[in-house]
Amino acid sequence: MDGSDFYDTFFEEATELLEEMERLLVELDTSAPDLEALNAIFRAAHSIKGGAGTFGFDALQNTTHRMENLLDLARRGEVWLDRSAVDRLLEAGDVLKGQVEAYREGGVPDAEAARRVCDVLERIANDKQGTPADGPSDDVSPDAAAEVRCDDSRRLSITITGIKDGEADLLAEELALFGTVADRRSPRTDALALSLTTTAADDDIIAVLCFIVDADQIVIETAGERPPAPMLRVTVRDVDVATQNSLCAELATLGDVGAPRVDGEAWTVDLTSDLAIADVVAVLGFEADVTRVTVESVAPADSVDRANDKQAGDVATGSSDAASDEASTGTPPATAPPARTSGAKDSGGSDSTSIRVPTDKIDHIINLVGELVITQSMLDRAAGDLERERGEALLAGLSQLAHNARDLQEAVMSMRMVPMDFAFNRFPRLIRDLGAKLGKRVNLQTLGGATELDKGLIERIMDPMTHLVRNSLDHGIEDAATRLAAGKPEAGQLTLSARHEGGNIVIEIADDGAGLSRERILAKARSSGLSIADDMPDSEVWQLIFAPGFSTADAVSDVSGRGVGMDVVKRNITRLGGHVDLRSSPGVGTTVRVILPLTLAIMDGMAVRAGGEVFILPLGAILESMRVAPSDVRTVAADGHVIEVRGEYLRLIELHRVFDIPDAQTELDRGIVVVVTSESRRFALFVDELLGQQQVVVKNLETHFRKVAGVSAATILGDGSVALILDATALARTTAMTRPAPLSPSRATTTHETLESPVHD
Amino acid sequence: MTDPIAATEADTREVLVFTLGGEEYAVDILKVQEIRGYSNITRIANVPAFIKGVTNLRGAIVPIVDLRVKFALAEADYTAHTVVIVLNIGERIVGMVVDSVSDVTSLSSDQIRPAPEFGAQVDTAYLQGLASLEDRMLILIDADAMMTSREMALVDSIESETA
Numbered sequence: 001m002d003g004s005d006f007y008d009t010f011f012e013e014a015t016e017l018l019e020e021m022e023r024l025l026v027e028l029d030t031s032a033p034d035l036e037a038l039n040a041i042f043r044a045a046h047s048i049k050g051g052a053g054t055f056g057f058d059a060l061q062n063t064t065h066r067m068e069n070l071l072d073l074a075r076r077g078e079v080w081l082d083r084s085a086v087d088r089l090l091e092a093g094d095v096l097k098g099q100v101e102a103y104r105e106g107g108v109p110d111a112e113a114a115r116r117v118c119d120v121l122e123r124i125a126n127d128k129q130g131t132p133a134d135g136p137s138d139d140v141s142p143d144a145a146a147e148v149r150c151d152d153s154r155r156l157s158i159t160i161t162g163i164k165d166g167e168a169d170l171l172a173e174e175l176a177l178f179g180t181v182a183d184r185r186s187p188r189t190d191a192l193a194l195s196l197t198t199t200a201a202d203d204d205i206i207a208v209l210c211f212i213v214d215a216d217q218i219v220i221e222t223a224g225e226r227p228p229a230p231m232l233r234v235t236v237r238d239v240d241v242a243t244q245n246s247l248c249a250e251l252a253t254l255g256d257v258g259a260p261r262v263d264g265e266a267w268t269v270d271l272t273s274d275l276a277i278a279d280v281v282a283v284l285g286f287e288a289d290v291t292r293v294t295v296e297s298v299a300p301a302d303s304v305d306r307a308n309d310k311q312a313g314d315v316a317t318g319s320s321d322a323a324s325d326e327a328s329t330g331t332p333p334a335t336a337p338p339a340r341t342s343g344a345k346d347s348g349g350s351d352s353t354s355i356r357v358p359t360d361k362i363d364h365i366i367n368l369v370g371e372l373v374i375t376q377s378m379l380d381r382a383a384g385d386l387e388r389e390r391g392e393a394l395l396a397g398l399s400q401l402a403h404n405a406r407d408l409q410e411a412v413m414s415m416r417m418v419p420m421d422f423a424f425n426r427f428p429r430l431i432r433d434l435g436a437k438l439g440k441r442v443n444l445q446t447l448g449g450a451t452e453l454d455k456g457l458i459e460r461i462m463d464p465m466t467h468l469v470r471n472s473l474d475h476g477i478e479d480a481a482t483r484l485a486a487g488k489p490e491a492g493q494l495t496l497s498a499r500h501e502g503g504n505i506v507i508e509i510a511d512d513g514a515g516l517s518r519e520r521i522l523a524k525a526r527s528s529g530l531s532i533a534d535d536m537p538d539s540e541v542w543q544l545i546f547a548p549g550f551s552t553a554d555a556v557s558d559v560s561g562r563g564v565g566m567d568v569v570k571r572n573i574t575r576l577g578g579h580v581d582l583r584s585s586p587g588v589g590t591t592v593r594v595i596l597p598l599t600l601a602i603m604d605g606m607a608v609r610a611g612g613e614v615f616i617l618p619l620g621a622i623l624e625s626m627r628v629a630p631s632d633v634r635t636v637a638a639d640g641h642v643i644e645v646r647g648e649y650l651r652l653i654e655l656h657r658v659f660d661i662p663d664a665q666t667e668l669d670r671g672i673v674v675v676v677t678s679e680s681r682r683f684a685l686f687v688d689e690l691l692g693q694q695q696v697v698v699k700n701l702e703t704h705f706r707k708v709a710g711v712s713a714a715t716i717l718g719d720g721s722v723a724l725i726l727d728a729t730a731l732a733r734t735t736a737m738t739r740p741a742p743l744s745p746s747r748a749t750t751t752h753e754t755l756e757s758p759v760h761d
Numbered sequence: 762m763t764d765p766i767a768a769t770e771a772d773t774r775e776v777l778v779f780t781l782g783g784e785e786y787a788v789d790i791l792k793v794q795e796i797r798g799y800s801n802i803t804r805i806a807n808v809p810a811f812i813k814g815v816t817n818l819r820g821a822i823v824p825i826v827d828l829r830v831k832f833a834l835a836e837a838d839y840t841a842h843t844v845v846i847v848l849n850i851g852e853r854i855v856g857m858v859v860d861s862v863s864d865v866t867s868l869s870s871d872q873i874r875p876a877p878e879f880g881a882q883v884d885t886a887y888l889q890g891l892a893s894l895e896d897r898m899l900i901l902i903d904a905d906a907m908m909t910s911r912e913m914a915l916v917d918s919i920e921s922e923t924a
Binding site: 367370371374613658659660661699700701703704705706708709710711714716719720721722723724 | 801803804805806807808814815816817819820821822823824853854855914915916
């Protein structure tokens with residue numbers, strides 16, 4: 001691993017942490033913030049800061065430091081994060097993302113944005129910190145703090161211990177002469193901690209302070225770790241003596257360790273350390289089961305009363321629940337909320353059980369395994385000619401190989417699978433922002449977030465999903481007044497759900513908005529020159545909004561319809577091998593359903609033959625197969641030929657005509673008809689025979705060639721030859737009107753061949 | 762596009778010589794990945810006749826074009842001796858069927874002359890020049906320009922995007 005690998009890892013982690021932070025911030029209930037969430041947000045900022053410091057990304061480090069300060073105050077209940085503060089934090093998160101992106105691309109982050117956001121964070125930290133219980137910090141001027149610069153001057157953390165009554169204010173005043181004092185705290189009654197942004201050298205500062213205190217009472221650190229080393233109380237339950245000793249040794253590497261105490265089954269020790277609680281838990285995780293570990297920050301004994309007073313003060317002033325939650329963790333360790341350690345366990349535990357691998361490495365393995373599976377089936381085929389007795393051992397080995405290859409393939413494929421939450425988690429922010437912009441209140445519900453999907457697919461489904469969600473908010477869900485008038489709750493409901501259905505994943509975006517207007521869509525379609533019938537079923541009417549160029553119409557959106565780009569949404573999804581359908585009822589809402597294959601790399605298919613050519617039909621598209629007699633075929637003037645299957649007339653498509661295959665079976669009763677479904681349309685596909693079901697490795701035709709009409713991809717058969725994978729959707733569509741657009745003019749004459757009578761006489 | 766400057770600046774270059782309808786053509790050896798027989802081609806429907814289909818080249822799905830058909834040369838038959846030159850065109854791989862492969866030879870820059878406006882079966886836009894080699898004349902093909910051209914229909918263009 002060279003340095004750039006570490007950088008990449010940091011960038012990826014930072015991006016994930018920022019996403020996590022954003023998710024938590026959006027979810028944060030500002031009226032009663034969850035302490036666990038605040039801690040998690042703080043940890044995220046802290047981790048990014050740490051990494052940024054290691055790699056020398058100063059702007060990132062500075063900005064996260066400001067954020068961390070504010071979050072630290074929030075989780076200690078000294079600052080109350082209201083909605084606007086959360087908005088500012090979200091904006092700060094955006095700036096951080098920009099900084100990470102800039103560093104990733106080797107650029108320089110936008111200093112102006114960083115300065116702005118630092119100022120804002122600083123101001124919130126100071127403004128909100130005005131409760132009487134915080135007495136000593138009242139003299140810090142918010143205006144002064146707002147002038148703080150992130151980039152030029154140094155930011156120092158200064159801790160002075162052993163001071164006498166009255167000296168604290170004096171010291172603070174002296175320090176204010178050097179620059180801007182912020183974040184002033186008294187971790188202990190005889191200590192003063194604050195951060196100072198200054199251009200002065202450490203020596204100069206110490207020289208001045210030495211008029212009041214001794215040099216050895218002063219600790220100056222460059223910004224980074226929080227200035228006062230807080231006392232942490234570590235409690236481990238059910239632990240034997242040997243482990244106690246090793247825990248002591250581990251803790252000693254982290255900071256000053258007090259004398260251990262044993263109370264029943266609980267073993268308790270005090271640690272004075274700058275480390276975040278999560279970090280301490282993570283370290284202890286090497287020695288002990290983290291579920292038995294409780295780590296919490298405690299005030300030294302002589303100030304416990306003060307802390308309790310402060311808690312009372314906060315509650316009395318109507319401050320957040322976080323304050324009381326926080327204070328309650330200061331009470332005896334045995335009753336400490338388990339939530340805190342479980343949260344810490346998440347961050348500590350996942351590091352040790354997962355490994356970060358670039359996706360192209362996994363893809364490479366997937367390719368290799370695909371080749372292995374092909375080789376295995378080639379061997380299988382070759383062994384088919386062997387005499388049973390002579391080849392018994394070989395055949396048994398081959399069957400074992402087939403089994404192993406299949407298991408290996410499944411295991412490798414599962415490495416690419418990630419839960420849908422990866423996608424869903426981005427929407428709370430979008431809905432929050434967009435809802436605020438549109439002045440609509442929208443509740444988001446997500447279902448089936450644990451449903452797994454190929455990572456590549458998730459990335460590519462994000463844009464279409466975002467578009468659909470925007471549309472729902474923009475055009476689907478009405479404003480509050482309209483909703484109330486219609487007898488609906490004021491806040492709109494948007495539901496994102498995901499579930500597995502056969503070999504597919506079904507993602508639904510449902511709103512309880514106004515629904516689509518059938519009349520408007522039909523009118524618009526007519527004026528765009530589309531030929532449509534009045535009695536078109538709803539499902540086909542809704543498909544119209546996916547037509548290219550159709551959807552940009554404001555005529556639709558001003559009533560109830562969808563905005564721009566539905567054709568793009570549909571095209572993107574189709575490209576992924578999926579399809580979209582839509583249900584809508586006026587006044588009740590609209591549900592868009594996206595159906596995608598679970599993975600792009602492997603597919604269950606049915607090999608079918610027409611003439612001398614073999615094609616793969618996706619198994620998911622096949623409903624049934626049957627033999628039909630020529631007399632079952634009806635001619636429909638407008639639509640070619642149909643056959644009746646269980647009372648339903650299905651369009652008959654002959655594979656050999658679509659692909660112009662010579663020597664194929666043309667007698668309907670000598671071949672077989674497969675009923676294929678695509679985008680909720682069904683048709684009957686006539687082929688010579690079914691060769692059998694098999695799992696195929698999907699190979700992109702466009703890597704070295706180009707798109708082929710009616711074909712979604714290709715695969716390699718057991719004999720090493722290439723078979724084309726049929727695109728049911730394209731088949732249904734292209735044969736409905738014209739043949740696939742021919743590339744060579746010489747074949748243009750065959751354009752309407754599929755509409756000719758398949759059966760003569 | 763053709764790059765005559767690069768062609769003349771390079772002192773010597775190795776080329777693979779092949780024949781097509783009685784003419785001798787040459788392609789930069791660095792573009793050639795391998796030479797293989799013509800077998801196991803899967804036909805693609807509704808494409809120009811000179812695109813014979815696709816084949817499996819160690820897991821990659823690679824198109825095969827028949828230059829004999831493309832340039833309307835003598836009857837193209839496919840036997841055990843039919844030769845496919847596999848080319849690397851940027852990130853892509855493409856196989857081209859030719860009459861036969863003769864040899865690999867070195868050409869120095871002073872042997873290469875600009876191609877006239879006519880004379881070969883191949884469009885001059887895809888030619889890098891003509892080379893004289895004793896009494897032979899080699900037609901230097903710009904494989905990149907030819908295989909990515911629209912008339913070869915090997916690469917998606919905006920117009921050909923299917924509905």
